[in-house]
Amino acid sequence: VASFLPYLWFFLLSGMLVLFVVLAGADLGLGIISLLVKRHRKPEIIDAIGPQWYANETWLVIAGATLFGAFPHAFGLILSSLYVPAMMLIFGLMVRAVSAEFRHHRSGERFWNLAFGVGCLVAALGQGFLLAGLLTNPDAVSLHGIGTWYWLNPISVLISVGAAIACITLGAARIIRRPSSLTPEIWRFWRYGIALSVAIFLILMILLLAAPSAYNKVWSESYRVILVPLLALITLFCLAAAWFNSRKQTPGRGPYAWSVAGLAIVSGLIIAIIYPFIIPFSHTILDVSSPESTQFVMLFGVGIVLPIIIFYNIYVARVLSRPERNSPVAGGNDHTPESTP
């Protein structure tokens, strides 16, 4: 059991992060889209994010705490050496949360909408740079002491922008599930988003093939020589399927489902590249694991709670997707406290 636990936690943690990226990523993407549309369109786009953005964000909090508990050394090492990207993510999410709170209170709505979008953009770029910082520094023995800005390089910018565009694509895909007044506007973002996603993905794959010395480790394992290109091909297939599904008369869930699948496969691809490392290629899963007792107890305190969280979140999503039957005589919902004359 002892050697099995760290790997189990590694995959649970990956699952949480994928959930965060899929659920909150789409929210962030719509926030970024709101920056790019005409002023009168902004509120509509932000409203389309829906009330669950907040529950979606909790996956980051859970993933962060799980990383802290199960792999404390990685938690400290990654966040302190990638200080600036981590702060970008934190500040972005803070600004987004507060703007979401106040944009419904009449005054300064334009300011709050703008702050909301900027928060989303900064957070999306921050999470991209966190990933990029991990992936683009494989030579360092330790991440500590290699400078505040080491994570900033052309490839990391490409990865980070790619992450933001993936968010936009995902957010757009979620909106075009149902035809609405937003569809024509969003359709544009979907089209450019998916094209750019494919392009950036291909460039990154080519860079990986022509990888610098450290990444030779990737190709030295024979299973990766098969697995990595295979996953890359499946990713492209998913994106293609998403695109062709979106061209149907009524796109429905197709584009969104395929985009989510594509993102999940990309996550699998990243894991395939770095496994068994958490910090490539210096700290393996076992190197940074917390003591067995903690990982074992967390199995009960966190592990078995996860399905319950997913279960009640699905319930809440279903409840909130119902139309409001009969809103109170006055006052509306708390979310729009000042909407009544």
Next chain:
Amino acid sequence: LVFLTTITYNISMESTAITLARAQFAVTAIFHITWPLITIGLSWLMVLMEAMWLKTGDVNYYRHVRFWSRIFVVAFGIGVASGIPLEFQFGTNWSNFASFGGAVMGNQLAFEAAMSFALEAAFLAVFIFGWGRVGRRMHFFANIMVAFGATLSAFWILSANSWMQTPAGYSIAGGVITITNYQAAMLNPDTLIAFSHMWFASIETTIFFVAAICAWNIRKGINTDFFLKLFKVMLVAGIIVTPLQVYLGDASAQTVGKYEPAKLAAMEAHWTENPPDTSASWALVAWPDSETQSNRWAIKIPYVLSILTDRSLKGQVPGLTQFPVEDQPPVAIPFYGFRIMVLLGFTMVFLVFWALWKWRKKELQVQTAPLHKRFWHLWSYALPLGFLATYMGWIVREVGRQPWIIYGVMRTEDAVSPVSTSAAATSLALFTLLYCSFLGVFIFFTRRIVRQGVDMSTAPGRADKRNSTNQDRK
């Protein structure tokens, strides 16, 4: 802010990196605690009001739920936004502490996130957006889940923080903490008393927050009856909570005396142990001086410190000089922080009993109440008392533990991340700016919600009146 400056000044003797990391945690934690203080309390107030509404059908209870939930939502949103940095700061600014103590700290924070925070977040959505979408019972259930989640959240956080004060149930293996006894670690000697002191602090703070808003409305003559009733509910709660909190504070100090004697000595500016058969006197005010290891001057009351600490006239109380200078906490901040907190605590007890006396004299009736302007004026100024007392309590608790981050196990100076000074200074500046604006915005919008007042035309919608979710779906 004055206190933050003094803290920063006080710790500026240390290296810049530690100063910045400590100042940043102090700023984020102090601002953050503002909002959980009232969300924990308001969540239970709303549970009470919704329960009364369901039981009696009195629509005024429903109006209370709707009114307070508007303030609750604002506080909750900022509370979460300001709380996220706290979790991640363990990694960004205290990475050595994270690596060393992750088995306990990470474990507890993960429990908090998974068991309570996720629950609260999901059901808050039902609570806010569920009016008209779910039945009354389901809505009430969501309300309870929010309150339960908030309270459970406080428990895990306090359990983690208490472990830093009174570490237990662990061993050090391979250079990191390993938990050997989970029960001992989670329910360490400080956990239960710290949690109850903090939980009642949120209840007490909320009582004064709500009562002050009621007082403001009554003074202005707005919906006097409506707010007077709630004010009386708050008084009844206050009779129990304010003295209980004084008792819990005393019990908390007993734990400190037993497990962190240096902190207690600092809180009391008590430098040398009183010899056997003499009493320790309690300094009302003092000018502590670490250089000379004594007070330059002090106004003292004999016997009191012995009575407080040992429950005897001649109990011996260990003094600061029994600890090596490098193990002594700063003295002035815990000393004065503690005194201000105690003063505020007794002020709140006094306010409650004063109001009770007025109530007995029948001065708190709908017709007569608005006449006592000064009374309501004072009560509306009591709004920040609970917040201030809690800030002081946390400053005493955290500064008094220095120079340790885990008492007796790890020093604060060994815990900090090797982050560049410019990056840390920039983030500190941004946090300070952002949190000040959060506070400003919170005050602005809360004032506006209060000024807009209760919409007395609000009534439950038809869907709210049904009892079952299933009926709703059909």
